Amino acid sequence: MIADLLVQGIQMLLVLLLAPLLTGFVRKVKARLLRRRGPPVLQPYRDLLRLLRKEAVVADGASWLFRVAPYLIFAATWVAAALVPTFAPGLLFSWTADLIAIVALLGSARFMLALAGMDVGTSFGGIGSSREVMIAALAEPALLLIVFTLALLAGSTQLSTVAGFMASPEVGLRVSLGMALIALVMVAIAENGRVPVDNPATHLELTMVHEAMVLEYSGRHLAMIELAAALKLLLSVSLVGCVFVPWGLAAPGAGAAAYPQGIALYLAKLAAAGVLLALFETAIAKMRVFRVPDFLGAALMLALLGTLLLFVSRSL
Amino acid sequence: MPAASFLLACDAVLLATAMAAIAFGRVEGAHRAVYGTALVVSTAIAAVALGYLLTAGGVPSDTWLPLGLPWLGADFRVDPLAAFFLVVVGAGGAAAGLYGLGYGSHESAPHRVLPFFPAFLAGMNLVVLAADAFTFLLCWEFMSLASWALVMAHHREEGNARAGYVYLVMAGFGTMALLLAFGLLAGAGGDYGFDAIRAAQRPAFVPTLVLVLMLLGAGSKAGLVPLHVWLPLAHPAAPSHVSALMSGVMTKVAIYGFVRVVFDLLGTPAWWSGIVVLVLGAVTAVLGILHALMERDLKRLLAYSTIENVGVVFICLGLALAFQASGMGAAAALALTAALFHVLNHSLFKSLLFFGAGAVLSATGHRDMERLGGLIHRMPQTSVAFLVGCVAIAALPPFNGFVSEWLAFQAILQSPQVPQWGLRIIVPAVGGLLALAAALAAACFVRAFGITFLGRPRSDAAATAHEVDRWSLAAMLALAVGCLLAGILPGLVIDALAPVTLALLGERMPAQAGLDWLSIVPIAAGRSSYNPLLVFVFIVASAALAVAVAHRLGSRALRRGPAWGCGFPDPGPVAQYSAGSFAQPLRRVFGTLLFRARERVEMPAPGSVAPARFTLEMHDLVWDRLYMPIASGIGFAADRLNRLQFLTIRRYLSLVFVSLVALLLVLALWP
Numbered sequence: 001m002i003a004d005l006l007v008q009g010i011q012m013l014l015v016l017l018l019a020p021l022l023t024g025f026v027r028k029v030k031a032r033l034l035r036r037r038g039p040p041v042l043q044p045y046r047d048l049l050r051l052l053r054k055e056a057v058v059a060d061g062a063s064w065l066f067r068v069a070p071y072l073i074f075a076a077t078w079v080a081a082a083l084v085p086t087f088a089p090g091l092l093f094s095w096t097a098d099l100i101a102i103v104a105l106l107g108s109a110r111f112m113l114a115l116a117g118m119d120v121g122t123s124f125g126g127i128g129s130s131r132e133v134m135i136a137a138l139a140e141p142a143l144l145l146i147v148f149t150l151a152l153l154a155g156s157t158q159l160s161t162v163a164g165f166m167a168s169p170e171v172g173l174r175v176s177l178g179m180a181l182i183a184l185v186m187v188a189i190a191e192n193g194r195v196p197v198d199n200p201a202t203h204l205e206l207t208m209v210h211e212a213m214v215l216e217y218s219g220r221h222l223a224m225i226e227l228a229a230a231l232k233l234l235l236s237v238s239l240v241g242c243v244f245v246p247w248g249l250a251a252p253g254a255g256a257a258a259y260p261q262g263i264a265l266y267l268a269k270l271a272a273a274g275v276l277l278a279l280f281e282t283a284i285a286k287m288r289v290f291r292v293p294d295f296l297g298a299a300l301m302l303a304l305l306g307t308l309l310l311f312v313s314r315s316l
Numbered sequence: 317m318p319a320a321s322f323l324l325a326c327d328a329v330l331l332a333t334a335m336a337a338i339a340f341g342r343v344e345g346a347h348r349a350v351y352g353t354a355l356v357v358s359t360a361i362a363a364v365a366l367g368y369l370l371t372a373g374g375v376p377s378d379t380w381l382p383l384g385l386p387w388l389g390a391d392f393r394v395d396p397l398a399a400f401f402l403v404v405v406g407a408g409g410a411a412a413g414l415y416g417l418g419y420g421s422h423e424s425a426p427h428r429v430l431p432f433f434p435a436f437l438a439g440m441n442l443v444v445l446a447a448d449a450f451t452f453l454l455c456w457e458f459m460s461l462a463s464w465a466l467v468m469a470h471h472r473e474e475g476n477a478r479a480g481y482v483y484l485v486m487a488g489f490g491t492m493a494l495l496l497a498f499g500l501l502a503g504a505g506g507d508y509g510f511d512a513i514r515a516a517q518r519p520a521f522v523p524t525l526v527l528v529l530m531l532l533g534a535g536s537k538a539g540l541v542p543l544h545v546w547l548p549l550a551h552p553a554a555p556s557h558v559s560a561l562m563s564g565v566m567t568k569v570a571i572y573g574f575v576r577v578v579f580d581l582l583g584t585p586a587w588w589s590g591i592v593v594l595v596l597g598a599v600t601a602v603l604g605i606l607h608a609l610m611e612r613d614l615k616r617l618l619a620y621s622t623i624e625n626v627g628v629v630f631i632c633l634g635l636a637l638a639f640q641a642s643g644m645g646a647a648a649a650l651a652l653t654a655a656l657f658h659v660l661n662h663s664l665f666k667s668l669l670f671f672g673a674g675a676v677l678s679a680t681g682h683r684d685m686e687r688l689g690g691l692i693h694r695m696p697q698t699s700v701a702f703l704v705g706c707v708a709i710a711a712l713p714p715f716n717g718f719v720s721e722w723l724a725f726q727a728i729l730q731s732p733q734v735p736q737w738g739l740r741i742i743v744p745a746v747g748g749l750l751a752l753a754a755a756l757a758a759a760c761f762v763r764a765f766g767i768t769f770l771g772r773p774r775s776d777a778a779a780t781a782h783e784v785d786r787w788s789l790a791a792m793l794a795l796a797v798g799c800l801l802a803g804i805l806p807g808l809v810i811d812a813l814a815p816v817t818l819a820l821l822g823e824r825m826p827a828q829a830g831l832d833w834l835s836i837v838p839i840a841a842g843r844s845s846y847n848p849l850l851v852f853v854f855i856v857a858s859a860a861l862a863v864a865v866a867h868r869l870g871s872r873a874l875r876r877g878p879a880w881g882c883g884f885p886d887p888g889p890v891a892q893y894s895a896g897s898f899a900q901p902l903r904r905v906f907g908t909l910l911f912r913a914r915e916r917v918e919m920p921a922p923g924s925v926a927p928a929r930f931t932l933e934m935h936d937l938v939w940d941r942l943y944m945p946i947a948s949g950i951g952f953a954a955d956r957l958n959r960l961q962f963l964t965i966r967r968y969l970s971l972v973f974v975s976l977v978a979l980l981l982v983l984a985l986w987p
Binding site: 078107 | 711712713741850869874880882889901
């Protein structure tokens with residue numbers, strides 16, 4: 001029991017500590033691809049510490065919700081990220097929430113963020129919130145259909161069970177899984193506000209979504225939101241990793257010796273995902289906001305097709 | 317005293333209160349007596365019904381009264397299904413009574429509201445209690461008329477008279493469909509008791525026809541698309557606590573009628589009936605929430621969102637029907653539990669939200685969101701309660717809306733085991749639409765809360781609003797606590813629903829009471845589980861930890877300054893995002909097709925001093941394509957027949973003669 005609790009605690013700390021690293025790594029690789037030197041990989045940690053130490057400037061018209069929201073957003077995202085298997089499935093609390101609940105927890109965080117964007121009453125906050133809910137309204141059904149595909153195959157919505165099933169030899173190559181993978185990556189890009197849907201590096205542009213919502217934040221509040229964004233990126237990568245690249249997860253009951261290996265492989269997966277994401281982002285241009293529905297519509301259709309194929313034939 | 321007799325006595329008290337209110341409705345302080353009675357009696361009803369549900373083990377409790385048709389009397393019965401809906405009606409009535417204690421003092425015409433409020437409550441209770449078709453229909457009609465009178469309470473306000481008229485027409489249509497349904501159920505023998513109907517043998521076409529008629533009759537009262545048009549007109553027209561009852565509770569009574577007839581009286585359904593209900597439910601859910609997203613009147617937005625939630629309930633009912641037809645009892649019990657859980661949830665948060673809208677209305681005098689804003693500063697407690705309602709209705713953890721939605725998804729994941737191809741292809745699409753509706757609901761309630769309570773006030777009334785009275789706040793906070801409790805302890809609700817599914821389907825969900833950490837497990841632990849209590853504790857703990865770390869290790873300093881807004885000079889509250897502009901991206905995605913939304917921007921030439929104009933044009937296609945042709949057809953026929961009013965006596969006599977001859981001919985030729 002104590003050991004289980006310890007492993008669960010390690011998982012929670014691990015995602016928290018690795019999240020800024022992943023963000024910094026992606027930035028660094030992107031900069032190198034553009035032949036810039038780029039900020040150090042550890043820069044996000046320094047930014048967070050600096051933000052934490054600074055005083056928070058809050059706009060005059062801001063309410064209590066503006067000050068409470070960052071902590072709630074961070075907490076919901078952290079809980080969700082800690083429930084996705086990273087280096088070992090079947091941890092002590094992994095049955096607390098299945099994949100649907102994890103998706104919904106991210107929804108709760110987004111709900112608070114969109115409200116926080118509207119709190120001060122500037123036009124930028126409103127534009128960010130209204131676009132964010134539009135993107136979410138299209139991304140969430142796609143995500144749930146992907147969950148359906150996985151759950152139908154694995155016979156469970158529990159991520160640990162899904163990961164175990166995907167690592168077993170009975171999976172094989174399936175059309176529906178391929179569709180689900182592509183759709184999941186598209187949705188993850190949109191949900192995390194990455195290029196081509198949104199640009200995490202932009203400010204002072206009418207095209208921004210996430211950055212527009214958090215425009216009024218500063219100090220410790222901004223630190224919470226930045227950390228939550230980093231956690232969400234890590235969660236998406238862990239999710240794709242544990243479902244589609246489940247190899248190297250420490251098997252339940254394999255003992256403590258399997259954990260270092262699991263962690264090492266997890267780090268390798270994160271690095272690979274970071275390089276791929278940076279490559280993709282440098283190779284593609286950001287699209288207009290009203291092209292985003294087409295992008296997400298394609299993800300939705302792919303996910304629906306994948307699910308339908310499974311409903312029609314269990315072998316596809 | 318048996319439960320049924322006690323509940324009838326409670327309703328007699330409500331009816332007596334209604335009679336007394338007719339006489340003393342104008343007396344100062346009468347609203348306290350009426351709403352106080354409603355509060356006490358409804359609480360008693362809910363408590364007794366809950367006690368029955370938990371302890372009686374499904375044994376029905378009967379009472380017969382010598383009312384109504386002399387050779388028939390009136391049968392009343394409490395069984396688990398009725399008891400569950402009595403809990404919903406009682407809880408909703410109690411909350412509305414509590415809210416009315418404060419809100420009622422703002423009423424300009426109390427004598428138009430006070431007599432009908434307890435009568436409406438009694439009507440809803442009696443529909444649920446009725447155990448024969450005649451009593452059921454009589455109480456149904458009584459409930460409709462009482463609510464109609466409440467809709468017409470402020471009949472001089474713009475639009476209310478039309479709302480009342482449309483409501484009356486649709487209610488009449490619905491009752492007619494129910495009348496035909498019960499006629500078919502009772503058959504030629506004409507025994508109207510539910511027991512006799514349950515036992516009767518029927519020809520094969522009858523269940524089909526009855527299902528269609530129930531979808532028309534109960535569906536029109538619940539707000540199924542395309543029979544929903546009266547609902548966004550009538551629900552907001554009534555005083556807010558009555559709107560809460562109509563949206564939160566009366567639609568549930570309609571769902572009760574559907575469940576009673578289709579699941580209880582009709583026997584095992586045909587497999588395709590599930591498809592019909594599923595598709596109707598999915599269309600209703602998505603269209604309802606899209607309408608809500610486009611709406612700028614806060615109460616109408618809530619009414620449209622009711623349509624969405626009714627759609628969600630019907631999706632679950634459709635799944636239950638499909639599973640039941642295929643003999644998958646456990647899955648059917650899961651789907652039915654999801655439906656009933658959502659019924660309870662919706663009654664909680666929709667009442668809460670309507671109370672909040674009523675509080676905003678009484679504090680500012682506005683329902684139009686474009687004139688609100690910044691109320692979180694002026695009405696802090698109301699805004700907390702309203703926020704809880706918004707998060708709950710947006711189906712987000714850890715509140716109750718998510719639990720029923722989660723159960724619905726789990727039920728959908730059972731569907732690959734059904735043998736019919738049609739169902740297997742429809743169900744994932746319905747699942748996608750359900751997820752779409754949930755995501756759109758989140759967008760809709762970000763908008764509703766964000767525009768109304770956040771930002772800066774868009775009118776003087778909003779800038780000078782005051783918090784409402786304590787009674788209203790108590791009602792809202794009690795419902796908010798209810799939303800949280802049902803959200804983090806869903807196992808208790810699921811177990812309480814077990815007698816209902818046992819009585820209707822002969823199956824129940826696995827008992828949740830003994831599970832570790834109050835987790836919920838719909839089928840088996842390996843398949844799926846959700847522990848909202850732990851999720852809630854984790855979120856609270858991590859948020860507290862984050863606050864502690866940020867304040868201890870970081871800085872506690874906080875400075876107020878003008879908003880940054882990218883350094884643009886502040887052009888005032890007009891430049892904020894409005895309800896219309898917030899919905900614009902989603903309107904472009906969905907509205908162009910579904911509402912024929914057209915935006916027109918007229919920019920004057922450079923140098924011209926003419927104002928620029930933005931016009932938005934939207935159509936309700938159901939209204940334009942379905943109801944307007946019917947209305948104009950009836951108008952056309954009425955115009956033609958109108959000539960019959962202006963005939964000479966000679967022509968009238970010949971008309972009488974011709975019809976007499978025709979009737980005699982028919983009689984003579986009848987085999």
